[in-house]
Amino acid sequence: MPKTRLFFEWLAILLLTVAVAAWALLSGATSRVDAALLDRALVIDASAASDEILLVTVDEGSLAAEGQWPWDRRKVAALVDRIHAAGARAQLLDVLYTEPSDEEADRALANSIRRSGKVALPLGITPAVNRTEGTDVVPPIPILAEAALATGHVGISPDGDGPVRRVALDLPGSTGQPAVKHLALALHQKVEGPLASVASGGANGLAMQLRPVGSYRMVSAAAVLAGEVPESFITGKVVVMGATAQGLGDLFPVPSTAGSVMSGAELLANVYQNLSDGGFVEDLPQSASLLLTVLLLLPLFIAFWALRPLWCVIIATLLVLAALLFSLALVLATHRWFPPAPAIVGLVIAYPLWGWRRLAAINQYLMSKADVLARVDTAIPKGHDEGFDSVARAVNRLDFLVDEISQRREFLLRVVESTPDALCVFDMAGRLMIMNQRARATLGARAADCEGLTAAELLARFGGTLSADGSELVLANGSIFVITRSTGREQGQWPAIHLAMFTDVTAQRRAETERRHALEFLSHDMRSPQVAIMGLTADRTHEESEEARLARIRDHARRTLELADNFIELARMAEAQLDIEEIDLGTLAEEAADRAYPLARERNAQVEVIAPEDPVFVTVDGQLLSRVLDNLIGNALKYGASKVTIGIGEHDGRARLEVGDNGPGLPEERRADPFARFGFRSTGRKGGSGLGLAFVAGAVERHGGTILCQSQSGAGTRFVIDLPRVSAG
Numbered sequence: 001m002p003k004t005r006l007f008f009e010w011l012a013i014l015l016l017t018v019a020v021a022a023w024a025l026l027s028g029a030t031s032r033v034d035a036a037l038l039d040r041a042l043v044i045d046a047s048a049a050s051d052e053i054l055l056v057t058v059d060e061g062s063l064a065a066e067g068q069w070p071w072d073r074r075k076v077a078a079l080v081d082r083i084h085a086a087g088a089r090a091q092l093l094d095v096l097y098t099e100p101s102d103e104e105a106d107r108a109l110a111n112s113i114r115r116s117g118k119v120a121l122p123l124g125i126t127p128a129v130n131r132t133e134g135t136d137v138v139p140p141i142p143i144l145a146e147a148a149l150a151t152g153h154v155g156i157s158p159d160g161d162g163p164v165r166r167v168a169l170d171l172p173g174s175t176g177q178p179a180v181k182h183l184a185l186a187l188h189q190k191v192e193g194p195l196a197s198v199a200s201g202g203a204n205g206l207a208m209q210l211r212p213v214g215s216y217r218m219v220s221a222a223a224v225l226a227g228e229v230p231e232s233f234i235t236g237k238v239v240v241m242g243a244t245a246q247g248l249g250d251l252f253p254v255p256s257t258a259g260s261v262m263s264g265a266e267l268l269a270n271v272y273q274n275l276s277d278g279g280f281v282e283d284l285p286q287s288a289s290l291l292l293t294v295l296l297l298l299p300l301f302i303a304f305w306a307l308r309p310l311w312c313v314i315i316a317t318l319l320v321l322a323a324l325l326f327s328l329a330l331v332l333a334t335h336r337w338f339p340p341a342p343a344i345v346g347l348v349i350a351y352p353l354w355g356w357r358r359l360a361a362i363n364q365y366l367m368s369k370a371d372v373l374a375r376v377d378t379a380i381p382k383g384h385d386e387g388f389d390s391v392a393r394a395v396n397r398l399d400f401l402v403d404e405i406s407q408r409r410e411f412l413l414r415v416v417e418s419t420p421d422a423l424c425v426f427d428m429a430g431r432l433m434i435m436n437q438r439a440r441a442t443l444g445a446r447a448a449d450c451e452g453l454t455a456a457e458l459l460a461r462f463g464g465t466l467s468a469d470g471s472e473l474v475l476a477n478g479s480i481f482v483i484t485r486s487t488g489r490e491q492g493q494w495p496a497i498h499l500a501m502f503t504d505v506t507a508q509r510r511a512e513t514e515r516r517h518a519l520e521f522l523s524h525d526m527r528s529p530q531v532a533i534m535g536l537t538a539d540r541t542h543e544e545s546e547e548a549r550l551a552r553i554r555d556h557a558r559r560t561l562e563l564a565d566n567f568i569e570l571a572r573m574a575e576a577q578l579d580i581e582e583i584d585l586g587t588l589a590e591e592a593a594d595r596a597y598p599l600a601r602e603r604n605a606q607v608e609v610i611a612p613e614d615p616v617f618v619t620v621d622g623q624l625l626s627r628v629l630d631n632l633i634g635n636a637l638k639y640g641a642s643k644v645t646i647g648i649g650e651h652d653g654r655a656r657l658e659v660g661d662n663g664p665g666l667p668e669e670r671r672a673d674p675f676a677r678f679g680f681r682s683t684g685r686k687g688g689s690g691l692g693l694a695f696v697a698g699a700v701e702r703h704g705g706t707i708l709c710q711s712q713s714g715a716g717t718r719f720v721i722d723l724p725r726v727s728a729g
Contacts, residue, residue, distance in 0.1 A: 010304065013301075013350070013353045013357065017297060017350045018294055018346065020349060021294075021342045022293070024346075025286065025342040030341035030342055031161070031339075034340070035161050035163075035165070037341070038165070038207055038281070038331075039165065039257045039258075040257065041281075041328050041331040042207060042210065042257070042331070043209075043257045043258075044331075045279075045335075046209040046279065049216045050276070052237055053216055053240065053272060054234060055217070055239075055265055056083065056219055056220075056240070056241040057243070058241075058245060058248070059220055059245050060246070061220050061223075064222075069245070072101075072102075073101055073102070073106060073108065074105045076093075076095070077108040077109040079221055079241070080113060080119060083241075084112070084116040086229075086233075087234060087236060088234050088235070088236075088238070089236050090191045091116060091118060091120070092120045092268060093119060093242075094154060094183075094241065094242030094243075094250070094264050094265045094268055095121075095241070095243075096140075097140045097141060098139070098140060106143055107143065110144050110146070118149050120187035120190075121150075121183075122151070123137050124137070124138030125171065126138055135171060135180075137177075149190050150189075151186060152187070153180045153183060154183050156252055156264070163254050163255045164253060164262075165210065166204060166208065167182065167206055167208050167280075168205040169205075169206065170185075183268065184272040184275060185271075187238075204283055206282055207282075208270060208274050208281075209277075209279035209280075210257070210258035213254075213259030213260075213261070217233070240265050242265025242268070244265060250263055250264040281337050283336075283337050284337060288338075289338055292326075296322065296323050296326075296346075297343065297350065300312065300319055301354075304354050309355070309358070316350070323340035323347070326340070417436050420438065421501050421503045421504070422436065422441075422481070422501070423435070423438065423501050424436075424500045424502070425499055426455065426500065427498075428496050431453065432451055432452065432453050432454075432458065433451070435450060442481075442502065442504075443458070444462070462475065478506070479506045480504070480506045481503060481506075482502070482503045483503075484500070484501040485501075537553065578702065579623065583619075584617055585616045585617075585657055585723075586612075588626060589611060589629065590609055591626065592629035593607045595630060596633045596634065600644070603638075605637055605641060605642045605643060605644065606644070607646070608645050610646065610647045616650065617725065617726050618655045618723045620703050624703075625703070627695070629646070629657075631693075631695060636659070639663050639664065641662055641716065645661070646658070646659055650725065653725065654722045654723060656721070659718070659721075660719070661717055662716040663716050663717060664716075665716055666709075671711055674693050675693050676694065700721055704724050706722050707721050708721075
């Protein structure tokens with residue numbers, strides 16, 4: 001690139017950077033940052049609170065002792081007399097008396113101010129009437145103004161970011177009228193004499209040092225009135241009296257370095273001390289600030305020509321620190337303020353702009369890389385290797401080649417991610433490299449948590465178990481996967497890999513198990529009653545009566561029908577749509593007890609319902625839950641229970657339904673898994689196929705509930721069902 005063009009680009013970037021910095025300075029875009037820096041500088045330069053200033057505050061204790069504010073002016077007169085009698089050097093009352101009150105009270109206060117001879121009163125400031133600019137002064141009532149040693153404004157204007165940090169020592173007066181002095185300045189000049197020089201501060205005012213809230217000694221106005229404050233506390237002091245109690249409207253936001261909220265009286269004390277200590281800071285003129293900003297930017301642009309990029313970064317950082325330190329040093333040495341943020345903004349944006357220009361320097365690098373990538377696929381379509389210059393040609397080639405490689409990579413990743421089975425890729429050392437979305441979902445883990453782990457470490461972390469031949473994986477949750485393995489050969493810089501695909505066969509295995517159990521059920525449980533019926537009908541020589549033989553046939557037929565019904569109900573339950581409604585469990589239990597009454601009377605047994613007075617509502621399929629109760633009660637009665645108890649209640653915020661009996665209990669071989677399908681074959685006494693309890697467990701699970709079975713030989717069986725509860729309203 002020609003040197004002349006490079007120079008003009010450098011100059012354009014310099015002018016753009018200066019323009020942005022100037023905009024930030026003149027528009028106030030960075031004023032909040034500069035204000036925060038100014039607050040820190042003022043804290044460093046601040047003097048300690050003067051012992052010659054005392055605050056007499058109308059605080060909460062004063063209001064409790066002397067009554068609500070504003071006080072009768074006779075009471076304020078008494079306060080002024082006490083402070084004067086104690087030998088105060090001067091008094092500054094931060095209270096507006098622009099309206100007359102009781103004539104006798106006004107006269108009493110005027111006499112007290114006159115006796116003291118060292119009392120300053122504030123002026124009221126209002127927006128100018130019938131003018132678009134300026135202010136109007138509202139003096140104290142004449143009798144008080146004549147008695148006061150000095151009067152002045154106490155106007156406070158927060159900065160744009162909210163806190164009060166500046167004060168105007170002179171406010172422009174009405175047309176043809178002199179400027180209005182600040183109250184602290186007016187009193188200071190009367191008591192301490194004329195100041196050598198006081199900066200005006202211009203339209204923004206002067207930034208002032210603010211000591212932390214509570215730095216000045218303060219006493220309660222009520223304590224002064226009561227004579228509880230020693231005279232030595234007041235003698236020779238400049239006393240500032242004002243309201244500090246909450247709700248009196250005399251609290252102002254200040255920078256966090258000073259405590260966030262400060263009373264007007266304490267602000268006046270800070271202004272008065274700053275007049276004595278020179279604690280004000282004046283803004284530099286904007287022209288001077290702009291010149292300093294440009295001078296801070298120039299060294300970096302000179303470095304762009306002469307130094308390497310790393311050194312340019314170092315110089316930019318040093319110039320940022322220089323701007324901050326120069327601003328602080330100027331405050332400490334001359335009490336002038338230079339806002340550094342605009343210069344810092346310029347320094348921050350200058351390097352990226354120049355760096356963008358320096359991209360041309362990587363032309364050769366781009367060309368070489370384009371050649372390397374072209375070896376992967378040299379068939380570059382026409383137009384993708386053309387361009388205005390070598391950089392453009394290199395960019396076009398790289399653009400095509402990178403897109404081509406990226407698209408191939410994305411295609412392969414999509415293929416891997418969209419594979420319906422879990423897929424893991426291991427290196428030749430057996431450590432995990434990649435896993436697809438299905439694998440992450442199966443293991444419930446993030447890829448980053450698993451990368452680098454061996455297969456054994458993965459199994460240990462997620463609780464998996466491999467079959468003896470390594471062809472199947474069983475997870476802790478019971479999921480079963482068939483493993484298919486393959487090996488990818490080494491290619492170029494890419495090493496050989498091992499691929500493992502995990503196909504979920506849990507549903508198939510479960511279906512196989514249930515199909516096997518169903519065949520066992522049909523060949524044993526359903527077949528046995530039919531064989532018995534055939535035997536009873538074929539055996540004509542049996543000694544029992546015809547009536548007894550028919551009764552036995554009916555029992556076997558009823559048993560077959562019951563097994564068939566349970567089998568069908570269990571099969572349908574998983575697919576059937578629930579008819580959900582809000583039902584009282586007590587009502588369901590009473591209805592179930594009524595339906596069981598004929599069987600209970602036949603067995604000489606009792607069914608009892610124990611329910612609370614208040615209904616316990618649940619949202620369930622009433623017919624399905626009724627069959628659950630019928631099943632549990634019927635089983636208890638059929639297998640020898642003389643008493644069945646149905647309990648209704650609550651537990652841990654859920655509705656609880658308990659069905660217990662005093663029967664012989666479940667057989668020992670059934671207790672390990674009472675709800676298993678086809679899980680029990682009776683050998684000695686009457687027993688069940690397991691379909692009934694499997695149906696009960698499935699129905700409870702479909703309602704989002706839980707069921708627990710407790711059984712002991714000779715001590716009965718107890719089923720505890722917990723269901724989600726709803727409000728009765």
